[in-house]
């Protein structure tokens with residue numbers, strides 16, 4: 522596997538979570554100069570993820586959960602399909618087109634686009650619209666930093682994102698499951714919020730393909746489908762952009778898609794969630810307003826009827 526991070530610990534013979542915990546202790550002990558990680562091969566900048574307090578008190582899911590139970594319809598609609606079929610996706614080289622209302626549009630090699638970004642570990646709750654959840658220790662950087670780098674022009678109001686369209690490598694795209702490519706969008710203020718990140722890794726690994734390699738969006742206060750994977754285009758626009766699930770079924774999926782336990786999906790309750798990895802008979806947990814990020818983001822939606830703008 523070209524491009525895997527060099528690491529003095531091997532991943533195969535210990536559980537990922539234990540390895541990660543050991544690694545954290547090592548890092549804590551080794552100080553700033555120890556244990557540099559390199560990511561050759563995929564054009565990634567040297568990763569030196571800063572530990573943060575995001576997710577303090579949350580218990581991350583095991584890497585095995587995070588990489589074996591996925592939604593990535595480009596590889597099929599089953600939860601196991603992405604793990605089965607995404608392995609052969611070519612993620613290097615990878616180019617991201619940045620266009621629309623920006624000062625520095627262009628086709629950026631991934632390494633160039635993300636160079637200079639402050640890589641951080643962000644442990645976030647992740648809540649799928651299907652009422653299951655996980656806790657994921659992402660590695661990434663704030664989308665705001667990338668937007669500052671490319672220069673957002675006045676008049677831009679939304680950010681639009683597109684996933685790779687490559688049916689030769691994405692078996693789901695050979696079927697009309699969705700109107701490909703998968704697309705999503707955020708209001709500019711949502712995109713600029715410090716919670717909104719572009720993830721390029723999780724635990725101490727580059728993003729596994731089934732999780733959206735080599736770069737994906739993560740917006741933790743919104744349902745999972747907003748967090749678009751394997752991004753090849755970022756556009757600054759002045760109109761609400763096409764969003765795949767919203768356009769596929771606007772009665773069931775809104776543009777905003779903020780996690781909201783008081784607004785049910787037409788076919789199921791959103792009041793509780795099944796915690797993946799919590800065991801077969803574990804109780805469902807109550808879903809939190811804005812997925813637990815209410816203090817940070819509620820002000821964005823003040824005065825909006827969240828039953829209408831769901």
Ligand SMILES: Nc1nc2c(c(=O)[nH]1)N[C@H]1C(S)=C(S)[C@@H](COP(=O)(O)O)O[C@H]1N2
Nearest residue numbers: 591592593594649684703745746748749750
């Ligand atoms: N391109 C693309 N991005 C996507 C999806 C998809 O099918 N295609 N599924 C979305 C949905 S519904 C969810 S819940 C999350 C799942 O992310 P995970 O597999 O890393 O948990 O990815 C989102 N991003």
Ligand SMILES: [Mo]
Nearest residue numbers: 649650745746
């Ligand atoms: Mo989802």
